[in-house]
Amino acid sequence: xxxxxxxxxxxxxxxxxxxxxxxxxxxxxxxxxxxxxxxxxxxxxxxxxxxxxxxxxxxxxxxxxxxxxxxxxxxxxxxxxxxxxxxxxxxxxxxxxxxxxxxxxxxxxxxxxxxxxxxxxxxxxxxxxxxxxxxxxxxxxxxxxxxxxxxxxxxxxxxxxxxxxxxxxxxxxxxxxxxxxxxxxxxxxxxxxxxxxxxxxxxxxxxxxxxxxxxxxxxx
Numbered sequence: 001x002x003x004x005x006x007x008x009x010x011x012x013x014x015x016x017x018x019x020x021x022x023x024x025x026x027x028x029x030x031x032x033x034x035x036x037x038x039x040x041x042x043x044x045x046x047x048x049x050x051x052x053x054x055x056x057x058x059x060x061x062x063x064x065x066x067x068x069x070x071x072x073x074x075x076x077x078x079x080x081x082x083x084x085x086x087x088x089x090x091x092x093x094x095x096x097x098x099x100x101x102x103x104x105x106x107x108x109x110x111x112x113x114x115x116x117x118x119x120x121x122x123x124x125x126x127x128x129x130x131x132x133x134x135x136x137x138x139x140x141x142x143x144x145x146x147x148x149x150x151x152x153x154x155x156x157x158x159x160x161x162x163x164x165x166x167x168x169x170x171x172x173x174x175x176x177x178x179x180x181x182x183x184x185x186x187x188x189x190x191x192x193x194x195x196x197x198x199x200x201x202x203x204x205x206x207x208x209x210x211x212x213x214x215x216x217x218x219x220x
Contacts, residue, residue: 005167007153010036014174018182031181032174037152039173043162044074044149046199051161053077054148057141065113065135066125072149076100076130079122082141092141098122098132106133169198 011032015021021028044052056070060081069076079100082092096118101109103123110133117134125131150160162170172195179188 005163006158035177036174038177055145057143060136060140065132067130075147077145079144110134
């Protein structure tokens with residue numbers, strides 16, 4: 001069975017490729033973890049594939065219109081709430097999707113946040129919060145799907161989605177980050193080509209999958 005990539009094995013592989021970064025080479029040794037982190041962020045920024053989608057659920061608070069986004073949120077895919085079915089004890093089985101709108105639209109549509117009704121829209125309040133309008137009148141269960149930055153690798157977090165499913169991209173991406181730091185510019189075209197081809201392959205695997213919950217990408 002082939003060995004799986006881990007954070008430690010990635011660092012060791014990178015050291016072999018660049019022939020630098022041992023403990024006796026302290027400047028490069030200290031920089032390699034930072035370069036791995038840059039590669040991870042670049043991969044998450046470039047790719048929008050199912051591996052980077054996450055789902056969170058919670059309960060809205062009646063009278064509250066601003067809600068915190070999850071850690072490592074990058075972009076919202078969809079937001080839906082549960083509406084109560086007709087019964088003595090409400091059961092929130094019916095799902096209703098909220099429509100994304102600009103912050104200014106939401107404030108114009110529902111200028112008085114103290115007024116409450118069934119939510120219709122959501123907007124980015126800032127990078128860390130959403131604005132929901134109308135202000136919820138009930139404790140609606142809600143579900144958010146979003147693009148996330150996977151948990152970054154470190155000595156205590158040896159694996160994530162990228163090491164498990166895209167190890168080549170992470171290796172070549174890290175080597176590409178290393179080249180300018182090492183002032184080894186002649187290696188940049190090589191690592192860039194391998195990185196780009198690997199990333200294109202990963203992106204191509206999702207061409208027939210629904211990734212934005214409303215359309216399916218097709219090859220042109």
